[in-house]
Amino acid sequence: MAWADDVVEAFRSQQVRLVVYVADKVLVPVLDRIAADPQQFRLVPLTREEEGVGILAGAFLGGVRGALLMQSSGFGNTLNGLASLAIPYQVGFPMLISMRGTLGETNKAQVPMGRALPEVLDSFGIPRYDLDRPEAVGAITRGAARQAFGTGRPVGLLLASVMTGGKGGGF
Numbered sequence: 780m781a782w783a784d785d786v787v788e789a790f791r792s793q794q795v796r797l798v799v800y801v802a803d804k805v806l807v808p809v810l811d812r813i814a815a816d817p818q819q820f821r822l823v824p825l826t827r828e829e830e831g832v833g834i835l836a837g838a839f840l841g842g843v844r845g846a847l848l849m850q851s852s853g854f855g856n857t858l859n860g861l862a863s864l865a866i867p868y869q870v871g872f873p874m875l876i877s878m879r880g881t882l883g884e885t886n887k888a889q890v891p892m893g894r895a896l897p898e899v900l901d902s903f904g905i906p907r908y909d910l911d912r913p914e915a916v917g918a919i920t921r922g923a924a925r926q927a928f929g930t931g932r933p934v935g936l937l938l939a940s941v942m943t944g945g946k947g948g949g950f
Contacts, residue, residue, distance in 0.1 A: 783808035785917035797845035832860030869931030
């Protein structure tokens with residue numbers, strides 16, 4: 780999956796060293812590539828997404844750039860950490876979010892957060908970019924990470940199911 784290589788190369792180019800994540804089948808191609816390069820990346824699994832906000836804030840204070848990977852259904856768990864820590868204290872990091880509840884979704888419990896996520900990001904003033912075209916993934920991811928670190932604000936990268944085939948691996 781070339782898109783996964785492009786995400787990892789974009790993180791590398793922006794000196795991302797710490798990647799925190801909640802396991803998600805769709806993100807496995809990215810996680811596998813990150814795990815294969817322990818000289819560049821430290822990969823930390825989370826039990827809940829909001830832990831990632833705290834860990835990345837601590838890393839930021841230590842001068843380490845990081846990224847948070849999760850699926851859209853878990854994004855709601857990050858809201859308090861984003862609103863009370865990352866945003867007011869200007870802790871910027873990219874959030875790679877695999878979208879659920881959209882094209883091809885068969886689990887009705889995933890639909891509400893999938894539909895609401897873009898508007899929630901907007902309401903928090905968090906810039907968001909859609910990763911829905913293979914040829915643009917690298918440039919968008921690189922630019923979003925640069926924006927996050929340069930402005931001290933989290934940035935959302937919404938990985939569209941059309942790129943990955945969704946949770947079921949295909950439509």
